[in-house]
Amino acid sequence: MVLGALPAAVRVYEVSPRDGLQNETAIISTAQKAALIERLVASGLRDIEVTSFVRPRWIPQLADAAELVALLPQLPDVNYWGLVPNVVGLERALQSGMRGVGTVLSASETHNKKNLNRTVRESLAGLEELIPVAKDEGMRVRAYISTVFGCPYEGHVAPEATLALAERLLAAGCDELVLGDTVGMANPVQVEQIISMLVDRGIAIDALAVHFHDTRGTALANALVALQCGITTFDASVAGLGGCPYAPGAAGNLASEDLVQMFEAMGVRTGVHLDRLADAGVYAEEVLGRELAGRYHQFHAGSVRRAVRSHTA
């Protein structure tokens, strides 16, 4: 048995409205964002990171966080998540009625400094204050650990750095740790090594999620290995929406359709309706006005265009 026993079902955590749009140059309207999120919900996605509660001037693409959240359909089994950089952002997320928040720091010192303008120690201290506040408010909290598999500035990142952060964040009350392959440097051997190391050192596999980027085409292969390791939460972005800030022109997040298509074909349930998800990707492409990079998306969008042509011919 090469693949071994695989989880029967996984949870797809959709990041396109936040991680995707924040890396797009185009700014789309609040109504268009809401319409995209409605389509994502309609496809069966149940965890969607919809925006970031940062200062509006930091990320103009997401300056409409509160207005957007007010437009979203409220369904009992749908969890909307917002990224929060600090307690001010957390307060705004609470006022908007969010029940889940994401926080972020890096395993690599240089990336943390460039991305967050603080040392890793300062970021960790901030999160150790923020997480208990969020938990007291009854929120679910995930923490992105960026550059786990490599740093665009430092190259190799010691797995021990990730372990140390993981232990501290879980001790602070964090529900879920997201192993981020920020610039798509991970390879399958490394994915197995890092997940195994964390689990061997006492981190529960259910507390781990993976967030792969497809910069070098490896995202789905890495996701497969993570699945083999027992990971059941996978971040993805419809149509691969979003790019790589470190490599203009390169692919960004793992495309949700690619993940769903492969896992469902393997018999691993995702709860997501592939055609509806792909239609959401076509909608995203229309409103952004550029061709998106997801493989299944391009296959599907080509079919849609041919159907439109034959219908109008």
Place this chain on the structure above:
Amino acid sequence: MVLGALPAAVRVYEVSPRDGLQNETAIISTAQKAALIERLVASGLRDIEVTSFVRPRWIPQLADAAELVALLPQLPDVNYWGLVPNVVGLERALQSGMRGVGTVLSASETHNKKNLNRTVRESLAGLEELIPVAKDEGMRVRAYISTVFGCPYEGHVAPEATLALAERLLAAGCDELVLGDTVGMANPVQVEQIISMLVDRGIAIDALAVHFHDTRGTALANALVALQCGITTFDASVAGLGGCPYAPGAAGNLASEDLVQMFEAMGVRTGVHLDRLADAGVYAEEVLGRELAGRYHQFHAGSVRRAVRSHTA
């Protein structure tokens, strides 16, 4: 151990000059093809399928087969391969000095009929005549079995159809069977199932190669599972050159850079120099005049463009 013991080294069989160019609408000059192949050789690739000896009017892109072969650098450890549809093509390949030929038939009846205008039985009978002739001439022979993992017309293809063809082709003297995922329908579970079934029924793992397409983004994940199964010959096309004739706009062959980058990062030797290979991909893009779909290619080409800009600024 999730990944298990992996082969220490693999052989990358480059298909861009034949499978890639035959699916491109642009026709590039013989000198440009030779220049591309020279770059592929310089990157360390040692098996390159350079053309097809079909009737020139069938595939105008490859009508210059003999002229092209005459231009190629002859190195003792480089193997050039040509596709041959029949004994007439085999004769032309022999006259051109080819030492390796590829032949093709499909596991699915409908695809074979549409692609080759013959029944599978007729194709097999033809190959059972052709292969011994080629072997008598001292050539190496590989046989592509198309649609092993699914057919664009019939959908599911019985693994037993592949097994039956494999046994007959090996009995006829074929050196290598290429399991073709012609339209990118394979998934990792299926890849393991089919390879295991063939090996369990007595086919040597060393007689098998895999040829994945990235139509749905799964090519590299499927290659990873094939590697775990012990496969050591992988077909790929630089920059993902070539498309999918069944889905315009979709990705085509697995990109050679993506395969080499991932395998080398995992410690699996390919003998290929990634940067030189990526430069060959940039050259292919220049002569074809369209952006190519390989992920590492896009990452690399973006870097090249930025370097050129900063150099000329």
